[in-house]
Amino acid sequence: MPGKALILVENLSVPFDRRVWQExxxxRDAGWDVHVICPQGTKRDRESYVELDGVKIHRYPLTAATGGPRGYVKEYGTALWHTYxxxxxxxxxxxxxxxxxxxLLYLVAKRLKRQGAKxxxxxxxxxxxxxxxxxxxRGEDFLYRQVCRLERATYRAADVVIATNESYRNAAVTRGNMPADKVFVVRSAPVIERFRQVPAEPELKKGxxxxxxxxxxxxxxxxxxxxxRSLALLREEREDWHAVFVGSGDTFDDMVALSKKLGLDDLVEFTGRIPDEDLVRYLSTADVCLSPDPYNPLNDVSTMNKVMEYMAxxxxxxxxxxxxxxxxAGDAAVYAxxxxxxxxxxLTSRLLDDPEERARMGKLGKERVEGPLxxxxxxxxxxxxxxxAKET
Incomplete structure (x- = not known):
């Protein structure tokens, strides 16, 4: 029989964290009594306690890290204390x-395990x-080695691991020494109801x-x-486009400054975070969507939520x-x-010139998020x- 579940998350508030909210x-629908501990949001999710649709959410105040690793030590220490x-x-x-x-949250989990939790x-x-x-x-310095130690400690404490894709599952089985039958792939997927096309609005293209x-x-x-920087190169060839960047984060101000430095003020717009109804207006009007995450050790093996949402x-x-x-994405994307x-x-320019290919790729992406993904x-x-976990 289902029981009482406690979900711990530090990097986003809930329900803003879509994956955690879906979980x-x-x-809840399977009969669990679900509690969530998470930080408060900056502009939303501000209540210290709220029950939403039967999910009980407990929030704490948290200031996001700034600067280098020392800032994260302070942030994570504060979050750990509030979570406990x-x-x-x-x-x-x-x-x-x-x-x-x-x-670090395994430290709280280990205390709860002593009381019988999985x-x-x-x-x-x-x-x-x-x-x-x-x-x-910084390379593989002292702090990197501590990060590796914490990952190993978390694997050792876990009864079951949930991985977001097969690359993460492989890491849990190989370097984490988790039994293969205790590692489950739970892919992040967009809420289809959230991503419904609306009529395109040509005025969003700024002429x-x-x-x-x-x-x-x-x-x-x-x-x-x-x-x-890619758009600056694209501008050298053509100026028949407008670009909008939706979202925020640590480097938002730096990116606005870089756009100005590159002379893109008249072609690039930054909206910050916007309501869902405005988000779908932009995506319904967009001809091409950008996923510019560069190759690095993390990005290569991570599933990007933006890619899934573009396909939706x-x-x-x-x-x-x-x-x-x-x-x-498969054939729903082109790859540099x-x-x-x-x-x-x-590649961006090529897609702008080929509406039939854009339509074909869009159809393939939609089929993927409504089918296998x-x-x-x-x-x-x-x-x-x-x-x-309960059987362990």
Missing amino acids: STTL RLARRIGPVDVVHACNPPD FVFDQHDLCPELYLSRFAG KPHLLCYLGVMGPQDGVDYAL MSRPIVSFELREARVS SDNDEAEFAR AWGNSQKALLAAYAA
């Missing part, structure tokens, strides 16, 4: 479900690869024939700078050559090799992971 509602404090208030649970980053580790990121990608100049769109976080590893909206995609990008910004620009398949894997 929470899936478990709220977990004690919630009391014993049957399953504690910890989502990384960071690979531990499900939901690996959203490979933290060693995240460290190498975010702090590329241009074409609209390019980027959707997502703007952090050091997300490649918005690559996209902007039947949009063709330009991406760099990444292993898991190909797994997700070796972080080649000039090739990224050429649909959330319904992940729901089954999630419930199987919980069943395996």
